[in-house]
Amino acid sequence: MTGYTSVIDVLGKLDEGEKARIRGWVYRLRRLGGKVFIVLRDYSGIIQCVLDGETASRLEEEVSRVDIEASVIVEGVVRRDKRAPGGKELKVMDLKVVGESHNFPIKGGEGIDYLLDNRHLWIRSRRLTSVFKVKHYLLEGLRDYFNSNGWWEVTPPILTMSAVEGGATLFPVDFFGKKAFLSQSAQFYLETLIFSLEKVWSITTSFRAERSRTRRHLYEYTHLEAEAAWYGMEDMMRVVEEMVKAGIRRVLEKSSGDLEFIGRDVSILENVVSTRFPVITYDEAVQILQSKGVSIKWGEDFGADEERVLTKEFEVPVFVTMFPKKIKSFYMKISEENPELVYGFDLLAPEGYGEIVGGSVREDSYDKLLSRIVEEGLNPEDYNWYLDLRRYGSVPHSGFGLGVERMVMWVAGLDHIRDATPYPRFRDRLYP
Amino acid sequence: MTGYTSVIDVLGKLDEGEKARIRGWVYRLRRLGGKVFIVLRDYSGIIQCVLDGETASRLEEEVSRVDIEASVIVEGVVRRDKRAPGGKELKVMDLKVVGESHNFPIKGGEGIDYLLDNRHLWIRSRRLTSVFKVKHYLLEGLRDYFNSNGWWEVTPPILTMSAVEGGATLFPVDFFGKKAFLSQSAQFYLETLIFSLEKVWSITTSFRAERSRTRRHLYEYTHLEAEAAWYGMEDMMRVVEEMVKAGIRRVLEKSSGDLEFIGRDVSILENVVSTRFPVITYDEAVQILQSKGVSIKWGEDFGADEERVLTKEFEVPVFVTMFPKKIKSFYMKISEENPELVYGFDLLAPEGYGEIVGGSVREDSYDKLLSRIVEEGLNPEDYNWYLDLRRYGSVPHSGFGLGVERMVMWVAGLDHIRDATPYPRFRDRLYP
Numbered sequence: 001m002t003g004y005t006s007v008i009d010v011l012g013k014l015d016e017g018e019k020a021r022i023r024g025w026v027y028r029l030r031r032l033g034g035k036v037f038i039v040l041r042d043y044s045g046i047i048q049c050v051l052d053g054e055t056a057s058r059l060e061e062e063v064s065r066v067d068i069e070a071s072v073i074v075e076g077v078v079r080r081d082k083r084a085p086g087g088k089e090l091k092v093m094d095l096k097v098v099g100e101s102h103n104f105p106i107k108g109g110e111g112i113d114y115l116l117d118n119r120h121l122w123i124r125s126r127r128l129t130s131v132f133k134v135k136h137y138l139l140e141g142l143r144d145y146f147n148s149n150g151w152w153e154v155t156p157p158i159l160t161m162s163a164v165e166g167g168a169t170l171f172p173v174d175f176f177g178k179k180a181f182l183s184q185s186a187q188f189y190l191e192t193l194i195f196s197l198e199k200v201w202s203i204t205t206s207f208r209a210e211r212s213r214t215r216r217h218l219y220e221y222t223h224l225e226a227e228a229a230w231y232g233m234e235d236m237m238r239v240v241e242e243m244v245k246a247g248i249r250r251v252l253e254k255s256s257g258d259l260e261f262i263g264r265d266v267s268i269l270e271n272v273v274s275t276r277f278p279v280i281t282y283d284e285a286v287q288i289l290q291s292k293g294v295s296i297k298w299g300e301d302f303g304a305d306e307e308r309v310l311t312k313e314f315e316v317p318v319f320v321t322m323f324p325k326k327i328k329s330f331y332m333k334i335s336e337e338n339p340e341l342v343y344g345f346d347l348l349a350p351e352g353y354g355e356i357v358g359g360s361v362r363e364d365s366y367d368k369l370l371s372r373i374v375e376e377g378l379n380p381e382d383y384n385w386y387l388d389l390r391r392y393g394s395v396p397h398s399g400f401g402l403g404v405e406r407m408v409m410w411v412a413g414l415d416h417i418r419d420a421t422p423y424p425r426f427r428d429r430l431y432p
Numbered sequence: 433m434t435g436y437t438s439v440i441d442v443l444g445k446l447d448e449g450e451k452a453r454i455r456g457w458v459y460r461l462r463r464l465g466g467k468v469f470i471v472l473r474d475y476s477g478i479i480q481c482v483l484d485g486e487t488a489s490r491l492e493e494e495v496s497r498v499d500i501e502a503s504v505i506v507e508g509v510v511r512r513d514k515r516a517p518g519g520k521e522l523k524v525m526d527l528k529v530v531g532e533s534h535n536f537p538i539k540g541g542e543g544i545d546y547l548l549d550n551r552h553l554w555i556r557s558r559r560l561t562s563v564f565k566v567k568h569y570l571l572e573g574l575r576d577y578f579n580s581n582g583w584w585e586v587t588p589p590i591l592t593m594s595a596v597e598g599g600a601t602l603f604p605v606d607f608f609g610k611k612a613f614l615s616q617s618a619q620f621y622l623e624t625l626i627f628s629l630e631k632v633w634s635i636t637t638s639f640r641a642e643r644s645r646t647r648r649h650l651y652e653y654t655h656l657e658a659e660a661a662w663y664g665m666e667d668m669m670r671v672v673e674e675m676v677k678a679g680i681r682r683v684l685e686k687s688s689g690d691l692e693f694i695g696r697d698v699s700i701l702e703n704v705v706s707t708r709f710p711v712i713t714y715d716e717a718v719q720i721l722q723s724k725g726v727s728i729k730w731g732e733d734f735g736a737d738e739e740r741v742l743t744k745e746f747e748v749p750v751f752v753t754m755f756p757k758k759i760k761s762f763y764m765k766i767s768e769e770n771p772e773l774v775y776g777f778d779l780l781a782p783e784g785y786g787e788i789v790g791g792s793v794r795e796d797s798y799d800k801l802l803s804r805i806v807e808e809g810l811n812p813e814d815y816n817w818y819l820d821l822r823r824y825g826s827v828p829h830s831g832f833g834l835g836v837e838r839m840v841m842w843v844a845g846l847d848h849i850r851d852a853t854p855y856p857r858f859r860d861r862l863y864p
Contacts, residue, residue: 099826394531
């Protein structure tokens, strides 16, 4: 026989008595009274493959080479069996070991540092595989939202000389003796592109040398950013809500089995895509926090703790808007009604997960932007080309950034952001 | 009236006498005998807007503020006019300047360094805008190929401790006092992921500190990479050919107007998508080059010059396969028939453009890989986790990398790679 059948197709499409050839890795292995039970894993699932006593002894030499995580090819006949996972198993007629595996380093029960040292092997786990499938569909859904709605994908640089969010958390790069920095945000570059393409988006890697270790910060993360000419705050919040829902809808359509395997309650996400996201002001958020006994004063920023308390109140993401200007970046446009506030908006994921999107209207007046730069103690010369955008045909515009791993963390219901990406980077973690 | 109409819709959908409100930037400006002619540019195209003498004097104050690259809103009535670009113009009834623009720094005829210093303004050019639209559709088409054929998108890291292609062209990063490097390739990380997801792809930024300045090298570029378990060389070459054609097909469907604007002969690309890509061996390529008078000896690598001479012979991309092992990386699998050759394949774009894809079968034997590492004078300890992939359930596998800007350069027919990306990075170019 030629060709191979995936596990999902054996379980879903083949009937009792049909032949199949499958290839994959040994997930579980048990020898019992002359019989050999191999649970085989491929990209699509697991299936039990059974060698009866006669077959096991006929294939004795190959069988002796089988061990956990060995790669194998099995050929056999499909049998219905209520006790088997998936309701079917394969009665093995032939077995071939492709790559042996002895004493696979992950057996279960290891500590987190050991597992991260062996991340290149740990990522074979079915749980991480399910998370990565969720991420795949989430990215696909988010991109499709933009590409179906007239937005242009662009490719901003990562090596830069300028700091969007301030210099304290930048990684320096030795660029032929000159000092460059790894990008924290593509925002300024996206802003330059709205004067031709008008509505642009990008997915790039961003880098932040965070000072604190938390469950929800990566030093290197997947950053989806968007910027649009002529868009005000309401317009951009509508985009964010539609985009987040489009991403989750794709995950629910294509990957709900993965969510269930991870243990995520799918009904929570089904509710999210069919509910309007509530909008509260920063003022209201402070009042809610104070009423919960959190000691926060007006004008203070929300940390992880405040966001956790606040979002435990909500079942769907909530927008917080109109922040004090002193806790937000200089490029945010100041309110026309209250000069202490800016047209900024964050989207906080519910269930305690906190910020996944940060956005704002951008200051489009040259004079106001310049005075904000000076007010913040920054050097206007460093922002010369950014100021040019307000010198030549400035337009009202808005934008936002989404932390993709943050969103994966929430959508998949993870308790630590490290599992939202194959190779998480932290202060003490660069290997493998 | 509410809402705005894009230029493309005014030209394509509105009839003589219909009202329209458009917003955009002033592309050309001419005052003639009391009349004012504004060519207005938005993301979708350009349109001539005419103020007759009466309107121009009624709107005198706004008109006086209009200059090249100012942002404006115009309201008026559509008129057919054979002389106007697009066959229609707008008879302006009202005009509003949103953002002024005086003495726009790019007037035409400036040198390349000046233009690159003003890249944030230069990218408004219609030519660059067209190239970026081509790139948008190319990326969309390439991704759709993978997502429609069962491949999983993954997010490999950029900060690494290891060098895939050797250390000479690495950018070092100061990672809290430790030395990290910017990734040159995600290949090793993708290889770790095939043991669960089997067929994976990623688009990340890669970095190479090239020693030479050429028209076709960027120091930072968009890298599409793919890796698949159980795939041999023929399988992977088929993927490459299908993927390249899928990308070009999308560009032809959606962006042929942009190609024509750039001056690209679309029929060349139409021929590419309907022709099988020829395959020649390295040996044959050397013979062709020698017959053209190029002084290359067997065993030498192809540089830009050799690739140019070779691919001028072809109208469609050509695969070159079976390279001498000494000019290729240690991870490529050695031929079973000739131990001096590896199962490597490059895809060279025609018309002199040269390499856009490099791929190979990967060495899947632990012993052979280890001896290749030693043979190359590399330290096996640096490749410990990579070797693990051959220790535990190794499988035959193959992969490749595509330089997206290289492909854009060829598809759009550019004479320099800098215009394939908004902010190209070279040894002396980090700003803006």
